[in-house]
Amino acid sequence: MHTHHLADAELDQLGRGLGDPALIDRLRAGQLSKRMLHLRLLLDGLPERSPVHEHFALLVAATRRRPDLGPVALAHPHLGTWLAEQLRRLHRGGDGAAAPADLDYLGCVAADAATRAGLDFELILTPRDGTVVLPGRGIALVDPSAPAVVHHRDGVLRVGTLTVPAEPGRDTENWLAVRTLRAESEGIGITLLLDDLDPFRDRHQLGAADRLDEAEVRHWQGALSSAWSMLTRHHRRYAEGIAAGLTTVVPLDAPDSTAGVNVTSMDAFGATAMTRPADGTALGLGLVHEFQHAKLGAVLDVVELYQRDERPRYYAPWRDDPRPLGAVLQGVYAFLAVTDFWRIQRTLLTGGPAQLAEAEFVRWRDRVWRTHDTLVRANRFTAPGRRFLAAMRGAQELWWSEPASPLAQQLARDAAADHWVGWRLRNRRPDPAAVLRLADLFDAGEPCPARWVEVSVEARAERLLTFSARLDLTRLGLTDPARFAALCREPDPGFSVGDLALVGGDLAAARDAYRAQIAVGEDPLDAWIGLILACQRDDGYPVRLESPELCLAVHTELRRRGREADPLGLARWLEPVTCDEDGAGERTWGPLVQPRRTPVGATSEAAPDRS
Structure with a gap:
């Protein structure tokens, strides 16, 4: 059996916070194998009468017709979430509590793959709240009181009496399509599904947004165009990895108290969930931050970096609650990139925004350094884990020679x-x-x-x-x-x-x-x-x-x-x-505070010294 691994050079590259497209492909391959194992475990745990076995057979048939579709289907981020949820349910005590619509999710994935493979088929699926989802494609609005027949004949896909549009992204009566965001800059393109439809997009319980109106979609597209231009020009090494690995953004409908809160599930590699970005800078920073979590989660599925310690007792300067060791590592890794982001941004801005960016750089340079020390002192890291920490430290050490103004430090x-x-x-x-x-x-x-x-x-x-x-x-x-x-x-x-x-x-x-x-x-x-x-x-x-x-x-x-x-x-x-x-x-x-000398907004402080 082939076993996924990371060479020392690859672990060093990732430890520095980076990851080129080839390395992201290796991480994705590990995730696909993980999902195959999860699928096998699920099939073995379900009785043969379960519809999941029928749905799996259709997915296998589609993959035999078009081998390239197997990885595409398995890579759908929310399939990973679904698999993890079903396995947790089985572990808690059998499949009796599973709703039929939950079990039918694999059938939805298989129906889309079989359609793309050109197979003729017919499936009977249980609607969820009057909808049938085709992951990555859209949802059909159907009679909630009756099973829905999904069938494909002569190149036409129907859900009940509804004909699914062949053109991606187009809404029709009783059909809502997943919208797509696109951007290209400096020779790097990115395509993201803006998924406000999939029933398994909100398993983090932060409140996924319902269907966005066209004005909101335009806002997201404008923010992505601006963010992508900034990332490819000034943060290219991060942009290359994001373009290679991120496929889906789930918009969150968060109140003002949680504006700017984003989340990435370790079960949904390829997706991130984000609140409405204020502008391109906010979205760009959010993409950099969240894809760090995705990378580290994929690394941890391949390499054991530390001995587990689930006690929530460590201080992390980006959260208001005590965190276990693994969560602290996730935070340090994400804010390593955040520090680098502001390190560069401060050189691109002027006036107050430049001072703010410089203060953010100084703040996170110090916070990441100190929290990294917490990880080292925990003394629970394996040999690869210590190598990973050393690579992170090497990236941080380069930043301490960069000067910062007294105002930014204050x-x-x-x-x-x-x-x-x-x-x-x-x-x-x-x-x-x-x-x-x-x-x-x-x-x-x-x-x-x-x-x-x-x-x-x-x-x-x-x-x-x-x-x-x-x-x-x-x-x-x-x-x-x-x-x-x-x-x-x-x-x-x-x-x-x-x-x-x-x-x-x-x-x-x-x-x-x-x-x-x-x-x-x-x-x-x-x-x-x-x-x-x-x-x-x-x-x-x-x-x-x-x-x-x-x-x-x-x-x-x-x-x-x-x-x-x-x-x-x-x-x-x-x-x-x-x-x-x-x-x-x-x-x-502690102690962390020095006396304030100049109030914010005063004009006596000179512009940041970048000499």
Whole structure:
């Protein structure tokens, strides 16, 4: 049996964050073999009466007629999702719970392949919510109460009485076609299905968009044209790999709170799901970031890089919840490319956008470097894994010789501290017994004892992807200083007075505003983050809030008892207490903040020095 492997040179190339078209083809070949194995496991686990066996026979017949169609059918991204889901269902306890429409998905794939092979056939499929999908082609709207007959004769494909248009991408009555996005620049072309139809496109549960109107499709096409021109001209090594491996984009219908959130399933190589891109730059960055996940997922299916550790306990500066080791590796690998993206973008822009790009470069250069250290210290990587980490480190080392302006370094520190403080408050839990004892002493007017308090990391069940209004205001101050100044004069309800003061450099006003917010219980967690930052950025302020999670926990307990306490007064009282960290790698992240010298939007800072 042929076994997929990666040579050392190939592992080095991928470790540096890259992957040429030939190497992407090798990763895809591994994915096709994985799907063949999954299909075999599924067939072996299902009874012979299952329609999946009939559908598989049709797929085999189509492949025998046209051997090139086998890889095409297996490569459909959502087939991988379907296979993984059915195998998980079998593992949980048999096929009884499977809906007929779920089991018929392979028949939909086989029907499309058989049509392309020119085979005459007839299949009876169960509609899903009144639709029958032909993956990558479109969906037919049918009677939801009756089985649908799919048949192909004399070159004509019908679903019931509906004739499927031979022309791709064309809607007709009761037929919705998958739309296609195309772009070409610098001799590299890309073709992407904009899939808003497939029933297995939303297994990540982030909310796949329903049918897009034509205006939205035009927006995606315009964003892709702009993104592709930028990527091929300035990020060509990434563009070549994306063109070779990415086939499908699933639009997400995300609310404002998750705008810009994208996701790539490790079961759906070739596809990524993305929220509506603001512009070409946003889409280009999203494609680079998400295809990194696809590459690393395919590598992990071929090479064992590390010993599994599923405990969610590590800090990752791009997520608000503790992450297991594998997820941290995925993040480091994705943000390796993000750092490189901003490293180049900062040289292409001017003014505020250039300063923002430079700050993003400095921020992620530092974050990736530090998180890479976390991976190394975990000491769970195999020999190929250590080689992969070394290649990643080699790419990072080249960037440290590149100068950055003081403003960019300051903004990067501020952004990093904002996230780190929020992560601590959300996920680090001081010992409950110690919290109760300290609350008792404070309530009784007793002095605070000098003692250790153990702190543990507790993962939350929900996926945490929050955003900071302070970072949004910082970006606004760089890209549109007039609008930022207007907000400071007349605050918008979407931004707190404390955030505006903090970003504007008025630390005393920020502290007063945040304390007022906390006193009335308004958005307390975000107000606590802002208050801590306002204290830490002022090197002359006597309260440092070095253990913010303890101060928040004691304050919350006092409020539960009906006792209000000034958070800064409580912080002073708690100064004799030392919090003991749990050893998951967080200790090495602090301190992260240096005093702010110049408020965002001020004109005294020179343009970034690129000498």
